[in-house]
Amino acid sequence: MADHDDEAPATGSAVEKSEPQKISAGTAVIPTDPFENPGEPPHRLRITDKDPAEEKKAARQVSTLFFLSIIFSCLAVAAYIAFPIKEGDTGSIRLNNLFLGLGIALGLLSIGIGAVHWSKTLMPAQEITEMRHLTKGSDATRAKAAEVFELGNKESGFGRRSLIRNSLIGAMVAFVLPGVVIFRDLGPKVDPxxxxxxxxxxxxxxxxxxxxxxxxxxxxxxxxxxxxxxxxxxxxxxxxxxxxxxxxxxxxxxxxxxxxxxxxxxxxxxxxxxxxxxxxxxxxxxxxxxxxxxxxxxxxxxxxxxxxxxxxxxxxxxxxxxxxxxxxxxxxxxxxxxxxxxxxxxxxxxxxxxx
Incomplete structure (x- = not known):
C-alpha cells in the first residue's frame, strides 16, 4: 500500500508535463494555448466577375425587372379606373381590390427582386473586415463619410450604369402613381x-x-x-x-x-x-x-x-x-x-x- 501511494504523484506529474496547461472552469476545461486566426475564407469569383457577357446579361435582367415594375404600377392605375366600385355591388369591390392589389404588389415585388439581383450579381462581393470604433461628428468624420458614399456609388455602379439607374428611378416614380390616384379619389368631388x-x-x-x-x-x-x-x-x-x-x-x-x-x-x-x-x-x-x-x-x-x-x-x-x-x-x-x-x-x- 505504501509503495502504491508513493508512485501516484510521479504518475500525475508525468501526465502534467505531457499535456498542455489547462484551466478548470466549473465542469469545462479551457486550454490556455493561443490559436491562430484563420483569416478570411478564399474569395470565389462569380460568373459575372469572370465573363463580361454575363455581366451585361445580369444588367439587362435588373433593368427589365425595373421596367416591369413601371408596367405593373401603370396597370394598377388602369385597373382602378377599369373596375370602378359600384354602390351596393360587392363583386365590383372584389374586382377592384384584386387587380389594384396585384398591380401594386407586382410593382413592388419587381423593384425588390431587381434590387436583390443587382446586389448579388453586379455589386462588389469582396469580403472585408472592419474594426469597430467610436464615431464622432468631426469634420474629418464627415469628410470620411462623404468619401464612403462616393466609394459606394463607384462600387455599386449607380452613377456608371445609366440603364439600371434610369430604370430604377422610373420604377420608383411609377410605383407611387397608384397611391396618388387612390388618395386623390378619396377627396371631395366638388369644391371643398x-x-x-x-x-x-x-x-x-x-x-x-x-x-x-x-x-x-x-x-x-x-x-x-x-x-x-x-x-x-x-x-x-x-x-x-x-x-x-x-x-x-x-x-x-x-x-x-x-x-x-x-x-x-x-x-x-x-x-x-x-x-x-x-x-x-x-x-x-x-x-x-x-x-x-x-x-x-x-x-x-x-x-x-x-x-x-x-x-x-x-x-x-x-x-x-x-x-x-x-x-x-x-x-x-x-x-x-x-x-x-x-x-x-x-x-x-x-x-x-x-x-
Missing part, C-alpha cells in the same frame, strides 16, 4: 368650400342629443352643463358619418353676463345657452373637452384652446380661427332649434375657401 359651407342645420331644425336623437329642452340645460348635439334629421341621412363630421355641435350653458357677443350675434344664444361647431378649425379633430370653471374648450389632438365667453376665439394652440357658432332659439314647446345653418364653413382652415 361648397361642401364644408353647408350642413344639415337649417331654420327650425331641432337640436338632439348624440347619439340617441332625443330633443333638448332649454330648461334641461343647466348652468355649467355641456351636451354633444346632432341635427334631428341626421339619423335619417344616407350619409350619416359624412354629415355628422360636419354638423356635430357642442352645446353649453353659461351665465349670460359672462358672454361677450360681437355685434350682430346678440340673439344667436338663448338665455346663456350657446352652440358651437365641434370640429376643430386646425385639422378637424373633435373638440370635446369643456372646462366649466374657465369656460374653455380644448381640442385633445393638438391642444388648441377656445374661449366660449369670447365667441370661441383661439387663446392657445395652432388653430387659426374661432369655432363657427350655430345660431339657436326655442320653439313654442321650449325645445332648442337652429335659427339657420352655420354662417361660415366648418372644419379645418387648410381647405381653400372663398372668404
Amino acid at each position: 368650400n361648397v361642401v364644408l359651407r353647408h350642413t344639415l342645420w337649417k331654420k327650425g331644425m331641432h337640436l338632439t342629443i348624440d347619439p340617441t336623437g332625443t330633443r333638448i329642452k332649454a330648461s334641461d340645460v343647466t348652468l355649467g352643463s355641456a351636451f354633444h348635439v346632432i341635427p334631428e334629421s341626421l339619423l335619417k341621412s344616407d350619409d350619416l358619418l359624412e354629415e355628422k363630421a360636419k354638423a356635430a355641435v357642442l352645446l353649453m350653458r353659461l351665465n349670460p353676463d359672462d358672454l361677450h357677443e360681437p355685434k350682430g350675434r346678440e340673439n344667436w344664444q338663448y338665455n346663456g345657452i350657446v352652440a358651437y361647431s365641434k370640429i376643430c378649425t386646425h385639422v378637424g379633430c373633435p373638440v370635446a373637452l369643456y372646462e366649466q370653471q374657465t369656460h374653455h374648450l380644448l381640442c385633445p389632438c393638438h391642444q388648441s384652446t377656445f374661449d366660449v365667453t369670447e365667441n370661441c376665439k383661439v387663446i392657445f394652440g395652432p388653430a387659426s380661427r374661432p369655432l363657427p357658432q350655430l345660431p339657436i332659439t326655442v320653439d313654442a314647446d321650449g325645445y332648442l332649434v337652429a335659427q339657420s345653418d352655420f354662417h361660415e364653413p366648418v372644419g379645418p382652415s387648410f381647405w381653400e375657401r372663398d372668404r
Whole structure:
C-alpha cells in the first residue's frame, strides 16, 4: 500500500508535463494555448466577375425587372379606373381590390427582386473586415463619410450604369402613381368650400342629443352643463358619418353676463345657452373637452384652446380661427332649434375657401 501511494504523484506529474496547461472552469476545461486566426475564407469569383457577357446579361435582367415594375404600377392605375366600385355591388369591390392589389404588389415585388439581383450579381462581393470604433461628428468624420458614399456609388455602379439607374428611378416614380390616384379619389368631388359651407342645420331644425336623437329642452340645460348635439334629421341621412363630421355641435350653458357677443350675434344664444361647431378649425379633430370653471374648450389632438365667453376665439394652440357658432332659439314647446345653418364653413382652415 505504501509503495502504491508513493508512485501516484510521479504518475500525475508525468501526465502534467505531457499535456498542455489547462484551466478548470466549473465542469469545462479551457486550454490556455493561443490559436491562430484563420483569416478570411478564399474569395470565389462569380460568373459575372469572370465573363463580361454575363455581366451585361445580369444588367439587362435588373433593368427589365425595373421596367416591369413601371408596367405593373401603370396597370394598377388602369385597373382602378377599369373596375370602378359600384354602390351596393360587392363583386365590383372584389374586382377592384384584386387587380389594384396585384398591380401594386407586382410593382413592388419587381423593384425588390431587381434590387436583390443587382446586389448579388453586379455589386462588389469582396469580403472585408472592419474594426469597430467610436464615431464622432468631426469634420474629418464627415469628410470620411462623404468619401464612403462616393466609394459606394463607384462600387455599386449607380452613377456608371445609366440603364439600371434610369430604370430604377422610373420604377420608383411609377410605383407611387397608384397611391396618388387612390388618395386623390378619396377627396371631395366638388369644391371643398361648397361642401364644408353647408350642413344639415337649417331654420327650425331641432337640436338632439348624440347619439340617441332625443330633443333638448332649454330648461334641461343647466348652468355649467355641456351636451354633444346632432341635427334631428341626421339619423335619417344616407350619409350619416359624412354629415355628422360636419354638423356635430357642442352645446353649453353659461351665465349670460359672462358672454361677450360681437355685434350682430346678440340673439344667436338663448338665455346663456350657446352652440358651437365641434370640429376643430386646425385639422378637424373633435373638440370635446369643456372646462366649466374657465369656460374653455380644448381640442385633445393638438391642444388648441377656445374661449366660449369670447365667441370661441383661439387663446392657445395652432388653430387659426374661432369655432363657427350655430345660431339657436326655442320653439313654442321650449325645445332648442337652429335659427339657420352655420354662417361660415366648418372644419379645418387648410381647405381653400372663398372668404
